[in-house]
Amino acid sequence: MKVLILGVNGFIGSALTRRILSDTTWSVCGVDLHDFRLATALDHPRMRFLKADLTQDRGLIDSLIPACDVVLPLAAYALPASYIKDPLGTFELDFEENLRIVRRVAEAGARLIFPSTSEVYGMCEDSLFDEDTSRLVLGPIAKERWIYACSKQLLDRVIWAMGAQGLNFTLFRPFNWFGPSLDDIRQSAPGSARVTTQFLGHLLRGEPIPLVNGGAQQRSFTYVDDGIDGLMRILQNPDGLADRAIFNLGNPDNCVSIREMATIMIEELSAFPGFSGLSGDAVMHELAGSAYYGAAYDDAVHRRPSIENALRLGWSPKVPLRQGLRLVIADALASGRWRPKDDAPPTADALKAYA
Ligand code: UGA
Numbered sequence: 454m455k456v457l458i459l460g461v462n463g464f465i466g467s468a469l470t471r472r473i474l475s476d477t478t479w480s481v482c483g484v485d486l487h488d489f490r491l492a493t494a495l496d497h498p499r500m501r502f503l504k505a506d507l508t509q510d511r512g513l514i515d516s517l518i519p520a521c522d523v524v525l526p527l528a529a530y531a532l533p534a535s536y537i538k539d540p541l542g543t544f545e546l547d548f549e550e551n552l553r554i555v556r557r558v559a560e561a562g563a564r565l566i567f568p569s570t571s572e573v574y575g576m577c578e579d580s581l582f583d584e585d586t587s588r589l590v591l592g593p594i595a596k597e598r599w600i601y602a603c604s605k606q607l608l609d610r611v612i613w614a615m616g617a618q619g620l621n622f623t624l625f626r627p628f629n630w631f632g633p634s635l636d637d638i639r640q641s642a643p644g645s646a647r648v649t650t651q652f653l654g655h656l657l658r659g660e661p662i663p664l665v666n667g668g669a670q671q672r673s674f675t676y677v678d679d680g681i682d683g684l685m686r687i688l689q690n691p692d693g694l695a696d697r698a699i700f701n702l703g704n705p706d707n708c709v710s711i712r713e714m715a716t717i718m719i720e721e722l723s724a725f726p727g728f729s730g731l732s733g734d735a736v737m738h739e740l741a742g743s744a745y746y747g748a749a750y751d752d753a754v755h756r757r758p759s760i761e762n763a764l765r766l767g768w769s770p771k772v773p774l775r776q777g778l779r780l781v782i783a784d785a786l787a788s789g790r791w792r793p794k795d796d797a798p799p800t801a802d803a804l805k806a807y808a
Pocket residue numbers: 531532533570571572627628629630644646647648649651652662663664665666668670672711752
């Protein structure tokens with residue numbers, strides 16, 4: 454099978470590429486502006502990497518699509534701070550550019566696997582978000598945070614309608630996937646990373662942890678390896694079960710409040726050699742979403758997936774939150790960039806033992 458991944462250097466694209474190359478005989482054609490997450494995959498005989506800009510090199514993208522069996526257009530803005538800072542850019546890339554690509558996939562008769570998002574459920578009040586029955590509830594227009602969810606939701610609807618005209622598609626909805634190299638931990642500006650990276654960066658730099666709107670809002674954190682397992686099931690498509698269907702890929706057992714996430718992260722980092730003093734030093738401070746992100750911020754107070762659809766594919770998430778966080782912390786510390794306050798830097802062996 455020939456797999457085309459647009460945005461291959463992203464967190465999901467790079468992890469999926471590594472898994473495909475290690476576990477299957479499929480080939481990957483990957484397109485991105487950058488390649489820093491791809492490392493050794495770049496030299497793999499079944500990997501072809503093309504450095505290109507999806508929004509500029511459209512002729513190239515259009516020529517690649519008919520040569521592949523399945524296309525994953527993964528390039529998108531995915532940081533809430535970006536939706537507010539650049540709502541039109543978010544719409545243009547996440548909706549307009551991807552719609553163009555989806556149309557080319559439909560014309561080519563290739564299979565489409567498209568990233569929807571947990572954000573499409575918005576402020577839905579269901580205890581478990583269900584792909585087939587939950588209402589998708591977004592806030593007012595002036596709350597520009599929702600332009601991402603709205604763009605993704607409309608594209609979900611367009612893709613669904615194109616399915617009735619013959620497009621073979623699968624929509625998947627990642628629920629707060631996290632893992633090493635999710636975002637750049639060296640960035641310290643508010644909103645420059647998803648919450649796990651942001652919190653770990655603050656802790657390692659000895660900065661207070663900002664709890665936006667008090668931190669009672671909940672998320673279901675899903676370790677990246679579990680998410681990639683789910684995507685592999687979708688690619689394998691047993692008995693065509695993934696055709697024209699939507700799958701939440703999230704870990705309902707890892708549903709915690711953001712305040713709990715901060716506490717757990719402090720506990721887990723404190724257990725690493727040299728960081729035991731952290732638990733007493735770490736400080737959390739509450740601030741309004743408008744102060745942290747700007748007036749256009751709004752938020753989902755609760756987000757937990759039903760995984761009934763994905764269970765039918767034979768998938769279930771395995772990695773508990775604390776274990777996933779230990780892997781993220783070990784990866785960050787292995788860079789040697791962070792010096793513990795109360796001890797010598799941990800050795801590579803010590804880090805392995807703790808992760
Ligand atoms: C994310 C992003 O929109 C996308 O990555 C993705 O589509 C989707 O949701 C997902 O990954 O499932 P969100 O869950 O709000 O949105 O992502 P984070 O930026 O990681 O924030 C999580 C929560 O932590 C939010 O309630 C935010 O207000 C809070 N937060 C974040 C803090 O309290 N402090 C911080 O320093 C950062």
